[in-house]
Structure formats: C-alpha cells, structure tokens
Amino acid sequence: MSSDPARLPGEYRSAFASFFMAGFECxxxxxxxxxxxxxxxxxxxxxxxxxxxxxxAALGLRTIRDGLRWHLIETAPGVFDWSGWISMIEAAQAAGVQVIWDIFHYGSPDHVDQGGSGFTEAYVRFAAEAVRVHRSVAGTAPLVCPINEISFFAWAIEVGYFPRVGPKKQGWFKRQLVRAAVAGVKAMRDAEPDCRFIWAEPLIHVAPRDRTRAEQRRAENVRQGQFEAYDMLTGRAEPELGGSEDCVDVIGLNFYPHNQWYFRGPTIPMGHHEHRALSDMLV
Structure with a gap:
C-alpha cells in the first residue's frame, strides 16, 4: 500500500485521516x-x-496543531496586534481545517518576566483575549493548548537551555507555569465557555545504568516526573496550585526519538534493548 495518503483509495484515506493530524513548529x-x-x-x-x-487538507489531514506568537502580538503591556493571527484563522477556515492553537509555545514578549510575580496576570490577559478574538473571527470557540510542554519548558529554564528566570530552586518554575496555566484555563472558560483544552507533555523513559536497587529507584523517580504536570493541572498533586479535573479535556503525549536515556547517562537509541516502543510507554 502506498505511503502517500493522497494516492490511497478513498476509504483508506478516510481511515488514515482519522488517525493522523498535522502540525507546524511554532x-x-x-x-x-x-x-x-x-x-x-x-x-x-x-x-x-x-x-x-x-x-x-488534500492529504486528509484536517486537524492541525499551530500556534500564536505572543511576542509579536502583545507589542506593549496590554497592547495587542492580532492581525497576523487573524490571517491564519481565516486561512484555516478557507482551507476547511480544524486547528488546535498553542496559546503559549515558550516565547513571551520581552516585557513579560516569566519568573516574575506579574507573569500569571500577563498570561491570563493574553489568553482570555485570544479566545475572544477567535470567536469574533471564526464564530466558534477555539481548541487550545494553553501552555506547550510544561515539563520540558521547566527543565529548559532550570538547566539554562532557555534563559534562567526566577529562583534557582528545582521545580519552582514548573509550579509557576502550572499556576498560570490553571488561571488561564479559568479565564478562557469565562470568556468562552465552549473552549476545549488540549495539553501536550513529553513522554519519557529513563533506564538505570545498573541493576542495583538504589540505581533503579533513582531512575524510576526521574521517569515518574513526567506525570507531575498533569497531576498538578488536575489537582491530584499540590492542589494549592488550583488544578482541577476540568482543566484537562485531552491528554497529549509527545514521543521523540531522544526522549529515552540512562539515568545520568547517554540517550538510548532506537533498536537498543533498553529502548521502549511507543505502545509500551503509553501503557
């Protein structure tokens, strides 16, 4: 069977489209x-x-992930230029595709301090206005990913892959993001009750370097960290952050070839005996 969905018979194209979606790096x-x-x-x-x-759409991929560029939209505190995003909303309508919009995909305006006390307020203001704009242009409530990959985002800040912000305290920035995310969900739902919230978090596997109990325990503790963001968002962990079950409509898990490694060791390549199949990791 052809690997190109456009060349498949109609019934197969339909099945292909029901399992796959497209996405644009944003x-x-x-x-x-x-x-x-x-x-x-x-x-x-x-x-x-x-x-x-x-x-x-021609390939049968009618659901797409795409994103807003907050740093271009909010030109000054509380001053928004939505023209670039509006043209994308209109393009999606013209093409007949459904877009899941990343509200915040790592990049904020330079006047927003991601580690500051005013970060949540700035994010909430932007997110709530975004769903209002979508309704005014498309006539429908949007599907949104409020904050992309909270777990990776927090890690990138802590290790300096992104510029450091806030106190140098492990886990602090993850809580900062969750607190903002939860407040943003509530604000977006108040502005547009029919919003649906789709999240995306990295799926990881961490293997011990040897079979000692201590090493296995350390590796497993790191692996379990992949669930923290969802547990916080749903209020199952640290309920003081404001999380609740209705913050999450769809659980998204991102599978990358480099998201499996030995504890404090190298990446586990595909084909290696320690590499886990996506199906196993999902279970």
Missing amino acids: SSHRRGDGVRLDLIRATAHDTHALGDYRSC
Missing part, C-alpha cells in the same frame, strides 16, 4: 544565548498558511 522562545527564535517565520508558514493548510 516555537518563539529566546535561546540560552539570548537569540530569539521564530519557527513560523523561519519556515515561511506565516506567509504561506493558506497553502500549507490546503496541502494538509
């Missing part, structure tokens, strides 16, 4: 060296959104 953070990335601009997706969406 990171817009500053790297540890201070350089701002903008992957939507780098791939020219900002100028070719309509054609990109139509290409996806």
Whole structure:
C-alpha cells in the first residue's frame, strides 16, 4: 500500500485521516544565548498558511496543531496586534481545517518576566483575549493548548537551555507555569465557555545504568516526573496550585526519538534493548 495518503483509495484515506493530524513548529522562545527564535517565520508558514493548510487538507489531514506568537502580538503591556493571527484563522477556515492553537509555545514578549510575580496576570490577559478574538473571527470557540510542554519548558529554564528566570530552586518554575496555566484555563472558560483544552507533555523513559536497587529507584523517580504536570493541572498533586479535573479535556503525549536515556547517562537509541516502543510507554 502506498505511503502517500493522497494516492490511497478513498476509504483508506478516510481511515488514515482519522488517525493522523498535522502540525507546524511554532516555537518563539529566546535561546540560552539570548537569540530569539521564530519557527513560523523561519519556515515561511506565516506567509504561506493558506497553502500549507490546503496541502494538509488534500492529504486528509484536517486537524492541525499551530500556534500564536505572543511576542509579536502583545507589542506593549496590554497592547495587542492580532492581525497576523487573524490571517491564519481565516486561512484555516478557507482551507476547511480544524486547528488546535498553542496559546503559549515558550516565547513571551520581552516585557513579560516569566519568573516574575506579574507573569500569571500577563498570561491570563493574553489568553482570555485570544479566545475572544477567535470567536469574533471564526464564530466558534477555539481548541487550545494553553501552555506547550510544561515539563520540558521547566527543565529548559532550570538547566539554562532557555534563559534562567526566577529562583534557582528545582521545580519552582514548573509550579509557576502550572499556576498560570490553571488561571488561564479559568479565564478562557469565562470568556468562552465552549473552549476545549488540549495539553501536550513529553513522554519519557529513563533506564538505570545498573541493576542495583538504589540505581533503579533513582531512575524510576526521574521517569515518574513526567506525570507531575498533569497531576498538578488536575489537582491530584499540590492542589494549592488550583488544578482541577476540568482543566484537562485531552491528554497529549509527545514521543521523540531522544526522549529515552540512562539515568545520568547517554540517550538510548532506537533498536537498543533498553529502548521502549511507543505502545509500551503509553501503557
């Protein structure tokens, strides 16, 4: 059978589309060296959104993940220019595709201190206004990913992969993000009750370097960390952050080839005996 869905018989294309979705890289953070990335601009997706969406639709991929670029939209505190995003919403409508919009994909405006006391307020203001704009343009409530990969985001800040913010205290920034995320969900739901919240968190496997009980315990403790963000968002852990079951409508898990490693050791390559299949990790 052809690997190109466009060449498959109609019934197979339908089945293919029911299992797969498309996505466009939309990171817009500053790297540890201070350089701002903008992957939507780098791939020219900002100028070719309509054609990109139509290409996806032609392949039967009618659900797509894409994102807002907060750093370009909020030009000054509380001052928004939605024109770039509005053109993408209109392009999605014209192409007949459904988009899950990342509200915050790592990159915030430079006037927003991600580690500051005003971060939650700034994020809430932006997120609530975004869903209002979507309703005004599309006439529907959006599907949103409120904050992309809280676990990875927090790790990147703590190790300096992204610029350091806030106190140098392990786990502090993850809680900062969860607190903002929960407040943002409530604000978006108040502004648009029909919003649905889809999350994306990395799926990981951490293997012990040897079979001693202490080493296995340390590796397992790190592996269990992948569930912290969801446990906090749902209020199962640290309920003082405000999490509740209705914060999460859809659980998303991102599977990468480099997301398996030995505890304090190298990456486990695909094909290695310690590498876990996606199906096993999902279980």
